[in-house]
Amino acid sequence: MRDAFLVLFGEGRNLDPLQMGLRSIAVFLIALTLIRLSGRRSFGQRSPFDSVVVILLGATLSRAIVGASPFIATTVASVVIVLAHRLLAWACMRSPALERLVGGVEREVFSDGKFNAREMDAALITVTDVHESVRQKTGSRSMDNVAAAILERNGEVSVIRKKD
Incomplete structure (x- = not known):
């Protein structure tokens, strides 16, 4: 299984065009899933608080495509970013003071x-x-x-x- 993964997706920065293309498709699907998990707030309201998620996801997931960081670790980091955003959004809903601090x-x-x-x-x-x-x-x-x-x-x- 690991060998098949390495053949298809490669490892490190030495990726051929097919591997980078397959990584792009995988990252696209992962990003779509993360956007759905993040909710409409991140991509609808465009507040500075929400824009941070968009910027971080783009920067983090791009590293998975080009092999600058390990694929699985980069995906996990992206999931953590989205979960942290959801947790902070939930906390802001329950604390007006925190909402003012985070959202302005x-x-x-x-x-x-x-x-x-x-x-x-x-x-x-x-x-x-x-x-x-x-x-x-x-x-x-x-x-x-x-x-x-x-x-x-x-x-x-x-x-x-x-x-x-």
């Missing part, structure tokens, strides 16, 4: 016709950034129809229009 907080950067300099400084966002979001979301250069602009935890600026 939203910041109201514009309301009642005024920019909130304190919130903008804390978030390192400029007036130009808010104007850009308003143009993209409303199709207008004017802030006249904007009731509020909120920097969300995922880094996107939500624009709330004034009621007519």
